[in-house]
Amino acid sequence: MALDEQVRKIIQGRNFAFLATVGSDGSPQVTPVWVDEENGYILVNTAAGRVKERNTRRNPAVAVAVPEWSNPYRYAYVRGRVVEWITGPKADEHIDKLAVKYTGEKFKWRRPGDVRVIMKIKPDQAKVLG
Amino acid sequence: MALDEQVRKIIQGRNFAFLATVGSDGSPQVTPVWVDEENGYILVNTAAGRVKERNTRRNPAVAVAVPEWSNPYRYAYVRGRVVEWITGPKADEHIDKLAVKYTGEKFKWRRPGDVRVIMKIKPDQAKVLG
Numbered sequence: 001m002a003l004d005e006q007v008r009k010i011i012q013g014r015n016f017a018f019l020a021t022v023g024s025d026g027s028p029q030v031t032p033v034w035v036d037e038e039n040g041y042i043l044v045n046t047a048a049g050r051v052k053e054r055n056t057r058r059n060p061a062v063a064v065a066v067p068e069w070s071n072p073y074r075y076a077y078v079r080g081r082v083v084e085w086i087t088g089p090k091a092d093e094h095i096d097k098l099a100v101k102y103t104g105e106k107f108k109w110r111r112p113g114d115v116r117v118i119m120k121i122k123p124d125q126a127k128v129l130g
Numbered sequence: 131m132a133l134d135e136q137v138r139k140i141i142q143g144r145n146f147a148f149l150a151t152v153g154s155d156g157s158p159q160v161t162p163v164w165v166d167e168e169n170g171y172i173l174v175n176t177a178a179g180r181v182k183e184r185n186t187r188r189n190p191a192v193a194v195a196v197p198e199w200s201n202p203y204r205y206a207y208v209r210g211r212v213v214e215w216i217t218g219p220k221a222d223e224h225i226d227k228l229a230v231k232y233t234g235e236k237f238k239w240r241r242p243g244d245v246r247v248i249m250k251i252k253p254d255q256a257k258v259l260g
Contacts, residue, residue: 003175011241014154016197018148018150018160018162018195019160020148020158020159020160020193021157021158022152022158022165022184023159025191026152026156026189026191027152027189027192027193027209028150028151028152028158028160028191028192028193029150029190029193029209030148030150030158030160030193030194030195031195031204032195032197032202032205048231059157061155061157061158062158063150063157063158063159063160064158065148070197072163075162076207079159103225107249112194122211
Protein backbone atom coordinates (compact mmCIF):
# COMPACT_ATOMS: atom_id res chain seq x y z
CA MET A 1 0.00 0.00 0.00
CA ALA A 2 1.46 3.35 -0.97
CA LEU A 3 1.08 5.82 1.86
CA ASP A 4 -1.12 8.83 1.38
CA GLU A 5 0.88 12.06 1.02
CA GLN A 6 -0.62 13.62 4.15
CA VAL A 7 0.20 10.55 6.23
CA ARG A 8 3.77 10.57 4.94
CA LYS A 9 4.18 14.24 5.70
CA ILE A 10 3.25 13.77 9.37
CA ILE A 11 5.48 10.71 9.69
CA GLN A 12 8.39 12.45 8.00
CA GLY A 13 8.07 15.38 10.40
CA ARG A 14 9.79 15.38 13.77
CA ASN A 15 6.67 13.97 15.42
CA PHE A 16 6.68 11.26 18.05
CA ALA A 17 4.66 8.13 17.42
CA PHE A 18 2.66 6.09 19.92
CA LEU A 19 2.92 2.41 19.15
CA ALA A 20 0.38 -0.02 20.58
CA THR A 21 0.95 -3.77 20.80
CA VAL A 22 -0.83 -6.60 22.59
CA GLY A 23 0.70 -8.81 25.30
CA SER A 24 0.31 -12.52 25.93
CA ASP A 25 -2.46 -11.88 28.46
CA GLY A 26 -4.46 -9.91 25.87
CA SER A 27 -3.79 -6.52 27.45
CA PRO A 28 -2.47 -3.60 25.42
CA GLN A 29 0.86 -1.83 25.70
CA VAL A 30 1.61 1.65 24.33
CA THR A 31 4.95 3.35 24.05
CA PRO A 32 6.34 6.56 22.51
CA VAL A 33 8.77 5.88 19.67
CA TRP A 34 10.66 7.57 16.90
CA VAL A 35 9.22 6.74 13.52
CA ASP A 36 10.15 6.70 9.89
CA GLU A 37 8.72 5.43 6.62
CA GLU A 38 10.24 3.72 3.62
CA ASN A 39 8.53 2.44 0.49
CA GLY A 40 5.15 2.33 2.13
CA TYR A 41 6.32 0.63 5.32
CA ILE A 42 6.43 2.24 8.77
CA LEU A 43 9.74 1.70 10.55
CA VAL A 44 10.31 1.71 14.27
CA ASN A 45 13.61 0.86 15.96
CA THR A 46 13.87 -0.83 19.35
CA ALA A 47 16.34 -2.90 21.35
CA ALA A 48 15.94 -6.68 21.21
CA GLY A 49 14.05 -8.04 24.19
CA ARG A 50 11.86 -5.00 24.81
CA VAL A 51 8.17 -5.58 25.42
CA LYS A 52 7.13 -4.22 22.03
CA GLU A 53 9.44 -6.63 20.23
CA ARG A 54 8.37 -9.62 22.33
CA ASN A 55 4.69 -8.76 21.94
CA THR A 56 4.86 -8.39 18.17
CA ARG A 57 6.78 -11.65 17.72
CA ARG A 58 3.79 -13.34 19.34
CA ASN A 59 1.07 -11.11 17.87
CA PRO A 60 2.29 -8.87 15.00
CA ALA A 61 -0.77 -6.59 15.02
CA VAL A 62 0.06 -2.96 15.86
CA ALA A 63 -1.56 0.45 15.83
CA VAL A 64 0.40 3.69 15.54
CA ALA A 65 -0.81 7.22 16.22
CA VAL A 66 1.46 10.07 15.14
CA PRO A 67 0.15 13.46 16.30
CA GLU A 68 1.30 16.67 14.69
CA TRP A 69 3.17 17.96 17.70
CA SER A 70 2.05 21.55 17.07
CA ASN A 71 -1.60 20.49 16.69
CA PRO A 72 -2.24 17.09 18.26
CA TYR A 73 -5.90 17.15 17.24
CA ARG A 74 -4.60 16.12 13.83
CA TYR A 75 -2.75 12.80 13.64
CA ALA A 76 -1.72 10.05 11.30
CA TYR A 77 -3.23 6.73 12.24
CA VAL A 78 -1.88 3.44 11.00
CA ARG A 79 -3.08 -0.07 11.69
CA GLY A 80 -1.05 -2.96 10.42
CA ARG A 81 1.33 -5.70 11.37
CA VAL A 82 5.02 -6.21 11.81
CA VAL A 83 6.22 -8.25 8.84
CA GLU A 84 9.98 -8.17 9.52
CA TRP A 85 12.32 -7.74 12.48
CA ILE A 86 15.66 -6.63 11.07
CA THR A 87 18.90 -6.76 13.08
CA GLY A 88 22.49 -6.12 12.01
CA PRO A 89 24.22 -3.14 10.34
CA LYS A 90 21.03 -1.90 8.71
CA ALA A 91 19.34 -1.59 12.11
CA ASP A 92 22.37 0.20 13.57
CA GLU A 93 22.41 2.69 10.71
CA HIS A 94 18.68 3.18 11.03
CA ILE A 95 18.79 4.13 14.73
CA ASP A 96 21.41 6.75 13.87
CA LYS A 97 19.23 8.08 11.07
CA LEU A 98 16.27 8.37 13.44
CA ALA A 99 18.43 10.00 16.12
CA VAL A 100 19.62 12.61 13.61
CA LYS A 101 16.03 13.30 12.63
CA TYR A 102 14.81 13.72 16.21
CA THR A 103 17.86 15.04 18.06
CA GLY A 104 20.15 16.42 15.38
CA GLU A 105 22.93 13.95 16.19
CA LYS A 106 23.74 10.26 16.02
CA PHE A 107 22.29 7.86 18.58
CA LYS A 108 24.17 8.22 21.84
CA TRP A 109 22.14 6.04 24.20
CA ARG A 110 23.30 2.64 22.98
CA ARG A 111 24.12 0.37 25.90
CA PRO A 112 26.77 -2.36 25.77
CA GLY A 113 25.15 -5.52 24.47
CA ASP A 114 22.11 -3.77 22.98
CA VAL A 115 20.97 -5.31 19.73
CA ARG A 116 18.98 -2.84 17.66
CA VAL A 117 15.94 -4.14 15.79
CA ILE A 118 13.98 -2.46 13.02
CA MET A 119 10.32 -3.41 13.28
CA LYS A 120 8.99 -3.10 9.75
CA ILE A 121 5.26 -2.46 9.78
CA LYS A 122 3.04 -3.13 6.79
CA PRO A 123 0.03 -0.82 7.00
CA ASP A 124 -3.38 -2.31 6.37
CA GLN A 125 -4.93 1.08 6.96
CA ALA A 126 -3.34 4.54 7.08
CA LYS A 127 -5.13 7.85 7.27
CA VAL A 128 -5.02 11.32 8.77
CA LEU A 129 -7.66 11.94 11.43
CA GLY A 130 -8.82 15.07 13.21
CA MET B 131 -3.94 2.57 44.45
CA ALA B 132 -3.00 6.15 45.23
CA LEU B 133 -1.21 7.71 42.28
CA ASP B 134 2.38 8.72 42.65
CA GLU B 135 2.82 12.50 42.84
CA GLN B 136 4.90 12.64 39.65
CA VAL B 137 2.32 10.65 37.71
CA ARG B 138 -0.45 12.94 38.94
CA LYS B 139 1.51 16.03 37.99
CA ILE B 140 1.88 14.92 34.37
CA ILE B 141 -1.77 13.88 34.15
CA GLN B 142 -2.95 17.12 35.71
CA GLY B 143 -0.92 19.10 33.19
CA ARG B 144 -2.32 20.01 29.80
CA ASN B 145 -0.76 16.90 28.26
CA PHE B 146 -2.51 14.66 25.76
CA ALA B 147 -2.86 10.97 26.57
CA PHE B 148 -2.58 8.03 24.19
CA LEU B 149 -5.05 5.34 25.14
CA ALA B 150 -4.59 1.80 23.87
CA THR B 151 -7.35 -0.80 23.82
CA VAL B 152 -7.75 -4.21 22.19
CA GLY B 153 -10.36 -5.11 19.56
CA SER B 154 -12.37 -8.30 19.12
CA ASP B 155 -9.83 -9.63 16.60
CA GLY B 156 -7.01 -9.21 19.13
CA SER B 157 -5.46 -6.20 17.38
CA PRO B 158 -4.64 -3.00 19.25
CA GLN B 159 -6.16 0.43 18.83
CA VAL B 160 -4.58 3.69 20.02
CA THR B 161 -6.13 7.12 20.17
CA PRO B 162 -5.22 10.56 21.54
CA VAL B 163 -7.50 11.66 24.36
CA TRP B 164 -7.90 14.29 27.02
CA VAL B 165 -7.22 12.91 30.46
CA ASP B 166 -7.93 13.62 34.08
CA GLU B 167 -7.53 11.89 37.42
CA GLU B 168 -9.75 11.64 40.47
CA ASN B 169 -9.14 9.72 43.68
CA GLY B 170 -6.57 7.45 42.11
CA TYR B 171 -8.59 6.70 38.98
CA ILE B 172 -7.74 7.86 35.46
CA LEU B 173 -10.70 9.42 33.65
CA VAL B 174 -11.20 9.61 29.91
CA ASN B 175 -14.35 10.90 28.21
CA THR B 176 -15.66 9.59 24.92
CA ALA B 177 -18.91 9.39 22.97
CA ALA B 178 -20.95 6.20 23.30
CA GLY B 179 -20.35 3.81 20.42
CA ARG B 180 -16.75 4.82 19.68
CA VAL B 181 -14.21 2.05 19.16
CA LYS B 182 -12.50 2.63 22.51
CA GLU B 183 -15.78 2.25 24.37
CA ARG B 184 -16.83 -0.84 22.45
CA ASN B 185 -13.40 -2.44 22.86
CA THR B 186 -13.25 -1.87 26.60
CA ARG B 187 -16.77 -3.21 27.18
CA ARG B 188 -15.49 -6.46 25.69
CA ASN B 189 -11.94 -6.34 27.09
CA PRO B 190 -11.48 -3.71 29.82
CA ALA B 191 -7.66 -3.80 29.75
CA VAL B 192 -6.08 -0.50 28.73
CA ALA B 193 -2.70 1.19 28.64
CA VAL B 194 -2.22 4.95 28.73
CA ALA B 195 0.91 6.93 27.90
CA VAL B 196 0.91 10.63 28.80
CA PRO B 197 4.02 12.41 27.51
CA GLU B 198 5.12 15.72 28.95
CA TRP B 199 4.42 17.76 25.85
CA SER B 200 7.52 19.89 26.33
CA ASN B 201 9.74 16.83 26.83
CA PRO B 202 8.11 13.69 25.44
CA TYR B 203 11.03 11.51 26.51
CA ARG B 204 9.42 11.67 29.95
CA TYR B 205 5.93 10.22 30.24
CA ALA B 206 3.45 8.83 32.70
CA TYR B 207 2.57 5.23 31.95
CA VAL B 208 -0.53 3.54 33.32
CA ARG B 209 -1.76 0.03 32.81
CA GLY B 210 -5.12 -0.91 34.18
CA ARG B 211 -8.69 -1.63 33.31
CA VAL B 212 -11.92 0.24 32.84
CA VAL B 213 -14.08 -0.47 35.88
CA GLU B 214 -17.00 1.89 35.14
CA TRP B 215 -18.61 3.52 32.11
CA ILE B 216 -20.52 6.53 33.43
CA THR B 217 -23.17 8.34 31.37
CA GLY B 218 -25.59 11.12 32.33
CA PRO B 219 -25.07 14.59 33.84
CA LYS B 220 -21.76 13.66 35.47
CA ALA B 221 -20.30 12.70 32.08
CA ASP B 222 -21.60 15.93 30.49
CA GLU B 223 -20.03 18.04 33.24
CA HIS B 224 -16.82 16.09 32.95
CA ILE B 225 -16.37 16.73 29.21
CA ASP B 226 -16.79 20.46 29.91
CA LYS B 227 -14.22 20.27 32.69
CA LEU B 228 -11.75 18.55 30.34
CA ALA B 229 -12.47 21.04 27.56
CA VAL B 230 -11.75 23.94 29.92
CA LYS B 231 -8.49 22.29 30.93
CA TYR B 232 -7.33 21.70 27.36
CA THR B 233 -8.92 24.56 25.39
CA GLY B 234 -9.82 27.18 27.98
CA GLU B 235 -13.55 26.93 27.24
CA LYS B 236 -16.48 24.54 27.58
CA PHE B 237 -16.88 21.65 25.14
CA LYS B 238 -18.19 22.94 21.83
CA TRP B 239 -17.97 19.86 19.61
CA ARG B 240 -20.98 18.01 20.98
CA ARG B 241 -23.09 16.58 18.16
CA PRO B 242 -26.85 16.07 18.37
CA GLY B 243 -27.50 12.65 19.83
CA ASP B 244 -24.01 12.22 21.29
CA VAL B 245 -24.02 10.45 24.63
CA ARG B 246 -20.88 11.24 26.61
CA VAL B 247 -19.28 8.43 28.59
CA ILE B 248 -16.65 8.66 31.30
CA MET B 249 -14.37 5.65 31.15
CA LYS B 250 -13.08 5.23 34.70
CA ILE B 251 -9.75 3.43 34.70
CA LYS B 252 -8.38 1.66 37.75
CA PRO B 253 -4.59 1.60 37.47
CA ASP B 254 -2.83 -1.66 38.24
CA GLN B 255 0.49 0.00 37.52
CA ALA B 256 1.37 3.69 37.20
CA LYS B 257 4.82 5.18 36.89
CA VAL B 258 6.87 7.87 35.22
CA LEU B 259 9.28 6.61 32.59
CA GLY B 260 12.13 8.23 30.69
